[in-house]
Amino acid sequence: MSDGQQSRCGWVGAEQLYIDYHDQEWGVPVYDDRMLFEMLILEGAQAGLSWITVLRKREGYREAFDKFDPEIIAGYGSDKVAALMENPGIVRNRAKIAATIGNAQAWLEMMEDGTAQADGGAFSKFIWSFVDGKPIVNRWRDLSEVPAETAESQALSKALKKKGFRFVGPTICYAFMQATGMVNDHTVDCFRYDQVL
Numbered sequence: 001m002s003d004g005q006q007s008r009c010g011w012v013g014a015e016q017l018y019i020d021y022h023d024q025e026w027g028v029p030v031y032d033d034r035m036l037f038e039m040l041i042l043e044g045a046q047a048g049l050s051w052i053t054v055l056r057k058r059e060g061y062r063e064a065f066d067k068f069d070p071e072i073i074a075g076y077g078s079d080k081v082a083a084l085m086e087n088p089g090i091v092r093n094r095a096k097i098a099a100t101i102g103n104a105q106a107w108l109e110m111m112e113d114g115t116a117q118a119d120g121g122a123f124s125k126f127i128w129s130f131v132d133g134k135p136i137v138n139r140w141r142d143l144s145e146v147p148a149e150t151a152e153s154q155a156l157s158k159a160l161k162k163k164g165f166r167f168v169g170p171t172i173c174y175a176f177m178q179a180t181g182m183v184n185d186h187t188v189d190c191f192r193y194d195q196v197l
Contacts, residue, residue, distance in 0.1 A: 006191045010143035017055055027196045029135055029181030033123040036180060037107055038068040041100050043176040044167030045091045051175075053091070060089020065100065073104035099166035106164035128182065130156045136183040137197065146185055149174045 012022045030036055042061065046054045054061075064087050066072040076084075084090065084097050107123065125133075130152050140146050153174035160168040178185045186193040 007189050008192070009185075009187050009190045013052055015052060018052055021055055023192065026179055027181050027184055027186050027192060029196075031124045031128070034068055034070075036124055036127055037070055037104075038062075039180050040165075040168065040176055041065070041068060041103060043172050043179065044099060044103070045093075045096055046175070047096070047167055047169075047172060049091065057090055060087070064090050070104040070107045073101055074108050076101045096167060103165050103167075106160075110163055127156070127180075130159070131177070131182045135181055135196075138183060138185055140185060140187045141189070143187060146187075147174070150177075150183075152182075153177055 008019070008022055012018055030039065038061075042054050042058065045057075045061070062068065064084060081094075081097055081101075085092050085094060090097075110123065110126070128134075136152070138146075149170035154170040156177070157168050157170040157173040160173070174183075177183050181196060184193065184196055186196060
């Protein structure tokens with residue numbers, strides 16, 4: 001899809017929110033622990049839905065889930081869950097809400113016991129260790145070439161599940177890796193391909 005002279009990846013819709021996300025965020029390497037946690041939760045929320053649905057609710061998620069603060073989310077009780085189930089600003093799916101709380105608890109456990117630390121770092125270093133600390137640069141010419149999952153996303157999924165995370169299957173993990181720049185999956189004709197290198 002193009003906007004004037006700019007060619008974009010074929011998955012980008014016409015909505016400005018979608019265009020802005022693609023042009024400013026998607027595929028840019030993310031190393032911030034909180035932002036990585038946010039993206040992991042949002043990618044899990046997308047399961048069975050379109051990404052634009054989740055993008056439209058992103059601000060609602062930030063508000064409903066205390067700006068994705070794992071320490072706060074990990075302590076949510078039944079009253080908070082009931083309130084979230086009534087909140088139209090998020091995907092009101094009990095399993096996904098429960099997974100978000102459980103994922104926050106798993107995240108905190110990793111931080112406390114040090115298992116997230118590869119080399120004395122934090123969640124970011126754990127996540128990035130699955131691509132040896134640097135983005136995998138692909139050279140896809142067409143959207144049809146882009147895989148739904150890879151060996152790296154399968155390994156990440158397995159490791160996260162072992163640590164108690166849910167809604168982190170290999171396809172979700174690959175979408176997470178694409179979004180956070182662990183892989184550059186902009187097609188080579190996209191104007192962002194070279195920019196995110």
